[in-house]
Every structure is written in C-alpha cells, then in structure tokens.
Amino acid sequence: MSEREAVIGIDLGTTNSVVATVQDDQPVVIPNRTGQNLTPSVVAISKNGKQLVGQLAKRQAITNPDGTVYATKRLIGRKFSSDEVGEAIKVLSYQVVCGEHDDIRVRLADKDISLQEISAKILAELKLDAEEHFGRPVDKAVVTVPAYFTDGQRQATKDAGRIAGLDVLRILNEPTAAALAYGLGKSINGKIAIFDLGGGTFDISVLEISKGVFQVIATGGDSFLGGEDFDHRILESLVFGFAKENGVDLRKDRMALQRLKDAAERAKIELSEAKTASINLPFICTPPEGGTALHLQRTLSREKLEELTADLCERTLSLTAQVLKDAKVRPADLKEVILVGGMTRMPRIIEGVRKFFGRDPSKGVHPEEVVALGAAVQAHALTSNLPSPVLLLDVTPHSLGLAIAGGYARQLIAKNTTVPTSMKEVFTTSKDQQTTVKIMVLQGESEIAHENELMGEFLLNGLRSAPRGELQVEVIFDINSEGIVSVSASDKETGQKQSITISPSGGLTEDEMEKIIGQQDDLVGDRTDSATTKSATAKRSELSGLLAQVEELFPNVKRIFAASNFGGDAVKKVEMTLSTAKKALKDHSLAGMDYSIDELSRTLQMFKSVQQRMGIPG
Amino acid sequence: MSGSAQDLEAGIWLRLSGDWEWSRQLFERALANDPGNSTARYLLQSAPTTEISASSAKSELWSRLPISIPRWENPFVRRDDQSRSARVRPGSELDIPWDRASMPQVAEEVSVEIDEVIEVEDTPPPLPHQAEEQRLQELELKIGPTSSIPNMLLNANQLVDLRLDHRAGFVLSQIDGTLTFEDLFALCGMSRLDTARILAQLLDQKVISRG
Numbered sequence: 001m002s003e004r005e006a007v008i009g010i011d012l013g014t015t016n017s018v019v020a021t022v023q024d025d026q027p028v029v030i031p032n033r034t035g036q037n038l039t040p041s042v043v044a045i046s047k048n049g050k051q052l053v054g055q056l057a058k059r060q061a062i063t064n065p066d067g068t069v070y071a072t073k074r075l076i077g078r079k080f081s082s083d084e085v086g087e088a089i090k091v092l093s094y095q096v097v098c099g100e101h102d103d104i105r106v107r108l109a110d111k112d113i114s115l116q117e118i119s120a121k122i123l124a125e126l127k128l129d130a131e132e133h134f135g136r137p138v139d140k141a142v143v144t145v146p147a148y149f150t151d152g153q154r155q156a157t158k159d160a161g162r163i164a165g166l167d168v169l170r171i172l173n174e175p176t177a178a179a180l181a182y183g184l185g186k187s188i189n190g191k192i193a194i195f196d197l198g199g200g201t202f203d204i205s206v207l208e209i210s211k212g213v214f215q216v217i218a219t220g221g222d223s224f225l226g227g228e229d230f231d232h233r234i235l236e237s238l239v240f241g242f243a244k245e246n247g248v249d250l251r252k253d254r255m256a257l258q259r260l261k262d263a264a265e266r267a268k269i270e271l272s273e274a275k276t277a278s279i280n281l282p283f284i285c286t287p288p289e290g291g292t293a294l295h296l297q298r299t300l301s302r303e304k305l306e307e308l309t310a311d312l313c314e315r316t317l318s319l320t321a322q323v324l325k326d327a328k329v330r331p332a333d334l335k336e337v338i339l340v341g342g343m344t345r346m347p348r349i350i351e352g353v354r355k356f357f358g359r360d361p362s363k364g365v366h367p368e369e370v371v372a373l374g375a376a377v378q379a380h381a382l383t384s385n386l387p388s389p390v391l392l393l394d395v396t397p398h399s400l401g402l403a404i405a406g407g408y409a410r411q412l413i414a415k416n417t418t419v420p421t422s423m424k425e426v427f428t429t430s431k432d433q434q435t436t437v438k439i440m441v442l443q444g445e446s447e448i449a450h451e452n453e454l455m456g457e458f459l460l461n462g463l464r465s466a467p468r469g470e471l472q473v474e475v476i477f478d479i480n481s482e483g484i485v486s487v488s489a490s491d492k493e494t495g496q497k498q499s500i501t502i503s504p505s506g507g508l509t510e511d512e513m514e515k516i517i518g519q520q521d522d523l524v525g526d527r528t529d530s531a532t533t534k535s536a537t538a539k540r541s542e543l544s545g546l547l548a549q550v551e552e553l554f555p556n557v558k559r560i561f562a563a564s565n566f567g568g569d570a571v572k573k574v575e576m577t578l579s580t581a582k583k584a585l586k587d588h589s590l591a592g593m594d595y596s597i598d599e600l601s602r603t604l605q606m607f608k609s610v611q612q613r614m615g616i617p618g
Numbered sequence: 619m620s621g622s623a624q625d626l627e628a629g630i631w632l633r634l635s636g637d638w639e640w641s642r643q644l645f646e647r648a649l650a651n652d653p654g655n656s657t658a659r660y661l662l663q664s665a666p667t668t669e670i671s672a673s674s675a676k677s678e679l680w681s682r683l684p685i686s687i688p689r690w691e692n693p694f695v696r697r698d699d700q701s702r703s704a705r706v707r708p709g710s711e712l713d714i715p716w717d718r719a720s721m722p723q724v725a726e727e728v729s730v731e732i733d734e735v736i737e738v739e740d741t742p743p744p745l746p747h748q749a750e751e752q753r754l755q756e757l758e759l760k761i762g763p764t765s766s767i768p769n770m771l772l773n774a775n776q777l778v779d780l781r782l783d784h785r786a787g788f789v790l791s792q793i794d795g796t797l798t799f800e801d802l803f804a805l806c807g808m809s810r811l812d813t814a815r816i817l818a819q820l821l822d823q824k825v826i827s828r829g
Contacts, residue, residue: 034796035796046804046805046807047807047808047809048803048804048809048810050804052804052805056797056801056804056805059792059805060804060805060806060807063805063806063807064807253784254807255784255785255788255807256784256788258788259787259788259791262791280774281787281791282774282777282778282782282787282790283777283782283783283784283786283787283788283790284784284787285784286783286784292781293782293783293784293787295778556660559657559660560630560657560661562657563623563626563627563630563657573762573763576762576763576766577763580763580765580766592765595764595765595798595800596765598764598765598800599763599764599765602758606759613633614630614633614661614664615633615638615664
C-alpha cells in the first residue's frame with residue numbers, strides 16, 4: 001500500500017505555535033526538534049548575526065529587543081495607518097515601518113521585512129519539524145486564524161504559508177478547530193463556547209453546530225490580554241520586593257529582566273499544579289557600587305499569584321459576558337464549554353469559567369494543543385478519499401456592504417454567510433441633480449462607515465440630472481468560492497454600469513510575493529520539496545566531504561599527538577566531533593549537520609595547521 | 619619516559635614552535651636510540667622542503683590546539699641564553715651529546731631558514747582585533763566542540779558560594795541541558811569573546827561540564 005500523503009495542521013499563535021498531524025486515525029502533536037510541543041512564535045537576528053526562530057529567539061528577546069520580532073499576529077494583514085496598528089506598535093520593542101501600500105514592515109538588521117516573511121519563518125520551522133518527523137517532505141497544511149480575522153488578514157496568513165513552501169489547503173477558524181479536536185461535529189447539535197486565553201490574546205467565541213456544519217455566531221475578546229500579562233504581574237512583584245530589600249531596580253538590567261521574565265513564566269506554570277513555587281536567581285545583579293553579586297530567592301504561592309492577577313481573571317469573564325449578551329446567548333444555552341490556551345490551566349480561571357457557565361468545561365485535550373489538533377483533523381479530512389464526517393463551509397468572516405449618505409454603512413451580505421453568494425439592493429440618489437455616485441465597498445460590523453475596513457471604491461458617472469430619490473442605482477455584491485468579491489452598480493434607467501473586483505489582499509502584491517519567494521533560499525531556509533531536498537543534500541554532501549578529509553588526516557595528526565603528552569584531550573575531542581557528525585548524517589538532522597559542518601571545518605583547519613607546521617605533506 | 623620518547627616529544631614541540639633544525643636533530647637522536655621508532659622516522663621523512671613562515675604561526679597554532687598548553691622550558695637551551703635570536707645552532711656547544719656527522723648538509727641548509735625566520739619575527743605585534751580573534755580561538759578550543767551541550771555540575775545551593783558576577787550568572791541561567799555552546803553564544807547577548815571567556819571560566823571552575 002502506498003504511503004499516505006503527509007499533511008499537517010498548524011496553530012500559528014501570537015506567542016506560541018504548534019504543528020500536528022493525524023496518525024493511525026488519531027490527531028497527535030509533532031514535537032519540534034528540541035522535543036517541545038510548543039514553538040514560540042518569535043524570530044530574531046541575534047547580536048552575532050545569527051537568525052533564530054522559536055525558543056532560542058524567545059530566550060534572548062529582552063537582551064536583544066530591537067533584533068527580536070514577536071506577536072506579529074496582532075499586525076499581519078492590517079493597514080499601517082489603522083488604529084489597531086497604532087495601538088499595537090506602542091508596546092513593541094522592535095521597529096515597525098510603513099510599506100509601499102500602507103502595509104506593515106519590520107526593520108530587522110537594517111532590512112525591512114514584511115510580516116508575511118516573519119510568519120513564514122515560523123511556518124518554515126514547523127514544516128521542518130514535520131519533515132523531520134515524517135522523514136519526507138511536507139507541503140500541505142491547514143492553518144488556523146482567529147475567527148475575527150478579516151479577508152486581508154486571512155490572505156496574509158495564506159501568503160506566509162506560500163512563502164514557507166506550504167500549500168495552505170484551508171484557513172480555519174481557531175474555535176472551529178478546537179471543536180473539531182473534541183469531535184463535537186459528530187456528537188453535538190447546538191451552541192458551544194470556546195474560551196481561549198493564550199499567551200498574548202483572549203478570544204471568546206460561540207459556535208453553532210448543526211448536523212456537522214460549524215458556524216461562528218459570536219466572537220470577541222481582547223487582543224492585548226494573555227499569559228504574558230500574568231507573567232508581568234509576577235515580574236513586577238519580584239522587582240519591587242528586590243528593590244525594597246536591596247535598593248536595586250532590576251528593570252534597568254536587561255539580563256536580569258530576561259531572567260526574571262523566564263522565571264515568572266516558569267513559576268506561573270508551576271503554580272497551576274503546585275501550591276507554591278520557588279524562584280531562585282543566583283547572581284541576578286552586581287550592585288552599582290560593585291562588590292559581590294546579589295541573589296534573588298523567593299517563594300511564590302498560588303494565593304499570591306491569584307491576588308496579583310485577580311483583575312485579569314475578572315476581565316476575561318466580563319468580556320465573555322459581553323460577547324454572550326451581544327449574541328443573545330445565555331450561558332445555560334450552551335451545550336459545551338471548551339478551554340483553549342495554556343493560561344486556562346490556571347485553577348482560578350477554570351473556577352471562574354465553571355461558575356460563569358454553570359458547568360464544568362471540557363478538559364480532555366491539552367488546551368495548548370487543541371487548536372493544532374483540530375487543524376490536523378481538518379487537513380486529514382481534506383486529503384482523505386473518505387467522506388468527511390463534518391462539513392466545514394467557507395463563510396464570510398465579516399459583513400460586506402457599502403457606505404451610504406450620512407456616513408453610515410449598509411450591510412448587504414451578513415457575516416458567516418456561506419460562499420459563494422450573491423445579493424442585490426437598489427439605492428437612490430441622496431442629493432438633487434446628483435450625476436455621480438461613489439460606491440465604497442466596506443467590510444465590518446459597524447453602522448458607522450469609517451469604522452469598517454474600506455475594501456475598494458469606484459464611481460458611477462453620467463447619471464441623469466434629477467431630484468434626489470428619483471434615480472435608482474442597483475448594486476450587486478457577488479462572492480465566488482475563492483472569496484473574490486465583485487461589486488457592480490448600474491443605472492436602472494440607462495443600464496449604464498460600473499464594477500470592481502476585489503481579491504483578498506494580505507498587503508503584498510503578486511510581484512512582491514514572487515520576489516520574496518525567489519529570495520527565500522537565504523531567508524527562510526527550505527521552501528519547497530525540491531528546495532528542502534536540495535538544501536539537505538548540499539549539507540549532507542558538504543559534511544560528508546569534510547568528514548572524509550578529517551578522517552584522512554586524523555591518523556597522521558593522531559600519531560603526532562600520541563608522541564606527546566598534550567594530545568590525549570585533542571584526540572578525544574576530535575573523535576567526539578567525528579562521532580557527532582556521523583550521527584547527524586545518520587539521523588538526517590539538518591541542525592546537527594550545520595553544527596558538525598562548523599566543528600569539522602575548525603578541526604580540519606587545525607589539522608592542516610599542525611600538518612603544515614610539522615612539515616607533513618598535505 | 620624513555621630518552622627517545624623524550625626526544626620525540628621535545629622534537630614535536632620544537633617543530634611546532636618553528637624550530638625545524640633542532641627538532642630534526644632530536645628526531646634523529648630518537649631514531650638513533652630507538653631504530654624501531656616509526657613516529658620518529660615518519661617525522662624525519664616529512665622534513666621541510668620549503669621555507670616556513672613561522673613568526674606568528676606558533677601562537678596561531680597554539681590557539682587552535684584543543685588543549686591547555688603547559689609552560690614549557692626548552693631543556694636543551696642554556697638557562698642564560700634562552701632568547702630566540704640567540705638560540706643555539708647546530709654545532710654550537712650543547713648540554714647533550716651531538717653526532718655532527720649524521721647531518722652536516724641538512725644543518726647548513728636549515729640554518730639559512732632560521733635566519734629568515736628570525737627576521738620575520740621582528741614584524742609588529744598583532745593588531746587588537748587579531749589578538750581578540752586569537753584569544754577567542756584559544757577559548758573556543760578550551761570549550762571544545764560548540765555543538766556539545768554543557769551541563770551544570772553544581773546545584774543551586776552550591777552555586778551561591780561561588781564568586782561570580784551577574785554576567786556569569788546570566789550565562790549559567792541559560793544552561794538547561796538542552797542548549798549547545800553555540801546556542802549560548804547566540805542568545806547571551808554579549809560578544810562571542812565575552813561569552814567564551816565566561817564559559818571557559820565556568821569550565822575551569824568545574825561549575826559546568828562539557829556534554
């Protein structure tokens with residue numbers, strides 16, 4: 001039987017990302033190459049010029065603030081001039097600049113990089129993890145996004161996948177993915193709530209499941225509320241306690257701050273299981289006046305953590321109440337409540353959710369992994385020949401409409417409408433002798449025109465001069481199955497017509513995308529199957545060559561070392577280097593091959609030098 | 619250690635330090651004392667045939683060797699005459715027996731090379747960045763393969779008794795049994811030289827071990 005195509009589901013998170021697949025009909029998380037299930041969504045150029053992605057990038061984020069990019073999910077696919085971006089960049093430590101089309105670029109190592117490229121680096125890392133897991137190329141994925149993402153944000157995420165060498169089969173709403181992971185499409189008909197408190201954002205969504213069809217009927221939250229805020233409260237407490245005791249403000253020292261942040265996160269996680277957590281940070285700082293370095297030693301209790309973060313927990317519940325109220329859904333109407341995100345492991349949060357909804361939330365699946373597992377289930381279903389037990393329909397994530405007189409918006413297609421769809425409405429002129437109408441196509445839920453996103457605009461000229469309200473203009477909205485929106489306006493009297501077609505844009509033009517993809521060999525690493533194979537083959541070949549050269553010279557150099565009292569260590573180290581290199585080749589480890597290439601190059605250089613000095617012909 | 623083994627080792631040191639002529643003599647002597655010594659024979663066969671620019675190569679090579687170089691005193695040079703420019707030549711008065719007849723032509727040829735080497739040695743000292751690079755190489759060789767993973771040898775209670783500064787404290791805090799030395803260079807936020815210096819110090823103090 002031929003091997004099934006390797007497909008993956010990716011939860012591309014604000015703070016962490018997870019990749020999963022379906023094996024033996026069970027969704028499973030694919031650990032990254034360091035053995036962790038979560039990969040921080042962080043990209044950096046380290047101070048010594050090395051590109052870092054994931055855990056390493058995260059661990060140097062504070063000591064290298066302007067070279068580390070994080071939380072790009074809050075910005076991707078948005079306009080630089082938007083209010084949301086204005087707010088978001090106030091708290092970012094890296095530099096954000098405006099692109100050519102009001103899109104967003106990040107300045108990293110003196111280069112302006114699109115957010116799609118940054119996300120692509122994370123996706124490429126996850127792709128490599130999956131390829132290591134399967135032992136063969138992986139190029140198909142389902143990627144999740146928040147339910148509130150606009151078409152532009154979804155397209156930008158899709159573009160990031162394309163840059164990373166992934167064919168994004170579908171962009172899936174995160175709450176839908178969570179429900180899929182629990183298999184709710186098969187077992188439930190009715191409304192469910194998804195309470196998602198991640199590292200950087202809080203989302204509360206209500207889904208309606210009907211005969212295997214999922215619809216997001218309400219979503220809300222706070223894109224600046226998450227686990228990092230809880231860490232920060234612990235950090236502040238540690239800083240103030242230390243300042244009180246030692247008169248030193250640790251926030252002024254970036255190394256101390258990095259250690260404090262890491263320790264705060266660890267303590268928070270520990271306190272979800274234990275009642276107390278010890279925080280030991282030896283040599284945390286050297287006093288300004290000099291002398292022996294100071295240590296920070298504390299014990300943090302769960303009660304103290306709950307006291308420090310009580311308002312944050314409360315806020316999640318008040319936002320939940322607001323979303324349910326807007327959707328006219330009572331907690332009692334819900335058939336299930338699913339917890340998503342690592343922060344929902346906190347006992348105080350679980351208790352708050354239980355009290356609010358009057359039921360125990362579902363906890364059968366790890367909350368950090370549930371979205372990726374659901375995405376994997378969907379990826380598996382899309383590439384399987386078997387009929388899918390659940391039907392996921394592509395729907396419009398936001399309402400579509402146009403601007404009307406008085407600065408208001410008129411919705412023609414409501415959000416969550418299944419595509420393809422079409423809708424028409426007749427409008428009249430709003431002023432006397434009006435000969436031109438301007439059609440401004442909007443996406444969003446606000447009744448106020450400028451509070452929605454402007455997708456495009458055009459003019460219909462040459463109308464007959466007439467009193468207001470006399471002329472009729474028919475506007476037709478049409479969305480095809482690819483999500484492409486066509487809007488036409490026609491003068492009903494003359495039949496004269498104008499139209500516009502709007503393809504979802506993530507902010508990059510097709511030319512820019514092509515150019516970026518062409519440059520990816522240097523930036524992202526292995527982009528496509530062939531590129532992956534080529535890169536791995538090139539590394540393998542380079543390493544094999546170095547290995548052969550070092551092994552050839554080793555007997556002579558060993559002979560020299562053996563005749564002296566200094567060579568023992570050197571011989572052992574070279575033997576270890578050779579063994580590591582052979583293991584990297586055997587394990588097909590790209591990272592291992594990189595390291596071994598470095599090590600063997602140095603060894604070879606040293607051997608040649610010894611050989612030259614000893615006058616041994618090369 | 620036997621006399622021939624001592625000669626062999628001393629010869630290797632001298633050759634590495636650029637003293638080709640004298641090393642050859644010691645290899646010859648080692649072979650004379652132990653005709654079956656294949657290493658001595660091998661090293662003699664690999665005699666220099668081209669001029670060697672050895673002025674800076676000594677320190678360069680030392681820095682590349684993955685070992686701690688002991689302070690070595692040439693036992694074959696007079697105590698009051700150890701400067702390189704006054705190093706003894708073949709045929710000079712020696713503290714050891716010398717079979718002049720065994721290598722007259724070679725000795726003459728090599729003496730010319732040594733004169734050249736002495737001239738080259740008068741070149742200016744390395745620039746600061748070269749010295750830094752050299753120091754980094756020394757430290758990295760001390761650290762060993764940078765792909766290996768360092769491990770903590772002391773627990774938290776033992777650590778606080780040490781005299782370390784906050785930068786060493788930071789480096790220590792990153793050592794978790796998963797990160798390689800190379801990872802540490804990338805994430806510590808200091809220059810590679812500073813990080814290497816701290817790691818070498820921690821290895822010296824047996825606070826950490828190579829994986």
